[in-house]
Amino acid sequence: MKEMILMTPGPTMVPEEVKKVAGAQPLHHRTEEFYELFSNLNKNLKEIFKTKNEVITLTSSGTGGMEAVIANLFSTGDKVLVASIGYFGERFYDIAKAYGLDAELQDFGWGNAVDPNVLEDKLRNGNYKALLVTHNETSTGVTNNVKEIAKIADRYGVAVIVDAVSSLGGIPLEMDEWGIDAVITCSQKCLMSPPGLSFVALSERAWKMAETSNLPKYYFNLKKAREGVLKPNPDTPATPAVSTIMAVAKATNMLLEFGLDNVYKRQATYGKRVREYVKSLGLELLPEEDIASDLITAIKVPEKYKASEIINHMKEKHGVLITGGQGPLKGKIIRIGHMGYVTEEMLTKTLEALKDAIKE
Structure with a gap:
């Protein structure tokens, strides 16, 4: 498996x-x-x-x-x-x-x-x-x-x-x-x-x-x-x-x-990269840029899409697991975590999977 x-x-x-x-x-x-x-x-x-x-x-x-x-x-x-x-x-x-x-x-x-x-x-x-x-x-x-x-x-x-x-x-x-x-x-x-x-x-x-x-x-x-x-x-x-x-x-x-300062810089880079990519796909972030996390990105799901379908497509076709919203945001957002052990390859694959899911 x-x-x-x-x-x-x-x-x-x-x-x-x-x-x-x-x-x-x-x-x-x-x-x-x-x-x-x-x-x-x-x-x-x-x-x-x-x-x-x-x-x-x-x-x-x-x-x-x-x-x-x-x-x-x-x-x-x-x-x-x-x-x-x-x-x-x-x-x-x-x-x-x-x-x-x-x-x-x-x-x-x-x-x-x-x-x-x-x-x-x-x-x-x-x-x-x-x-x-x-x-x-x-x-x-x-x-x-x-x-x-x-x-x-x-x-x-x-x-x-x-x-x-x-x-x-x-x-x-x-x-x-x-x-x-x-x-x-x-x-x-x-x-x-x-x-x-x-x-x-x-x-x-x-x-x-x-x-x-x-x-x-x-x-x-x-x-x-x-x-x-x-x-x-x-x-x-x-x-x-x-x-x-x-x-x-x-x-x-x-x-x-590796150094905590290097970790912080890497996470800031990852956070910015994900947010910019999401916006390039025409998607909207949940929070304002100045309070957005560098560890997890919350993305609004457009009305014509279903959060569950995006999540399942990324999981089944690309082997990438992201999550949906909780509480009042259930079905309204998807969330991409990019904290801890994340490589450039993992991040690239995730973003490409998101793009493919939106396209499909």
């Missing part, structure tokens, strides 16, 4: 070198070999997160990382603002409500970015403990200016929690320098690895928040996980997804050897 090219929001393509490691016999997680590997991974993650604080590894999807942050930093009734621009902003709101927080949803609309003036008005008058925001919204192909958002929150003493599940390691995010209190990401997006792990980093302020949290947590206990990371032989409280840890250790080595 011929391998499908995954040009989706995730899982994304995995390099051969990483697949080889992921398919090897897993290490036992209480051995010197694992401790050494895990130490190297932790070092790499701190460099990618751009933080001096420890990064916690959890065996879960990115959603598990989001839930862990809610469960560990807050108490029942804490007031938080969720700045939503799509499906995953709404998911953050749903998690906060599930844990009994006094969560308020500020919906900026699918296809838009956070409006800094509206956000400032909300924070100025709201007495919120924290702001929850998505960095790169894969449901709409929009990237928020998290650096500016964090500055606004800082003026009002509001902690900033960032869902960077689809962005970390692909576009710039400086956790410590920008004053972000919690960052969440996962293994299967820009980190070029199979699904199975989420990663969470907390600021000193966030760790202090964790000391007073009264919400239930056991498997997702970040304080307990931090104790494991800080050991001379670092480990995790329970058996982790060892094979995925081995894969991410390899993938992060590759990312850092």
Whole structure:
């Protein structure tokens, strides 16, 4: 069976070198070999997160990382603002409500970015403990200016929690320098690895928040996980997804050897190339150019076409898998992911497949 090219929001393509490691016999997680590997991974993650604080590894999807942050930093009734621009902003709101927080949803609309003036008005008058925001919204192909958002929150003493599940390691995010209190990401997006792990980093302020949290947590206990990371032989409280840890250790080595700045430049080039090609076909992008993501492109489906037919044509005839819209955008857009491990050949084949689908 011929391998499908995954040009989706995730899982994304995995390099051969990483697949080889992921398919090897897993290490036992209480051995010197694992401790050494895990130490190297932790070092790499701190460099990618751009933080001096420890990064916690959890065996879960990115959603598990989001839930862990809610469960560990807050108490029942804490007031938080969720700045939503799509499906995953709404998911953050749903998690906060599930844990009994006094969560308020500020919906900026699918296809838009956070409006800094509206956000400032909300924070100025709201007495919120924290702001929850998505960095790169894969449901709409929009990237928020998290650096500016964090500055606004800082003026009002509001902690900033960032869902960077689809962005970390692909576009710039400086956790410590920008004053972000919690960052969440996962293994299967820009980190070029199979699904199975989420990663969470907390600021000193966030760790202090964790000391007073009264919400239930056991498997997702970040304080307990931090104790494991800080050991001379670092480990995790329970058996982790060892094979995925081995894969991410390899993938992060590759990312850092290539250089994060080079990754950012490549992604900016890819994003621009896809957007220009889409427009050359007479198609319309969902977001405005200045907020469009360099990691995923959302394209409006013309009335005479069906999203499902375009997707199926690209899959069946060309072996390229893209995705459609979610929620209110279902059937109205198609989405091409170009994050993580993407080669020039993959990108060219994807664009040619799109052209052929539109032509057909």
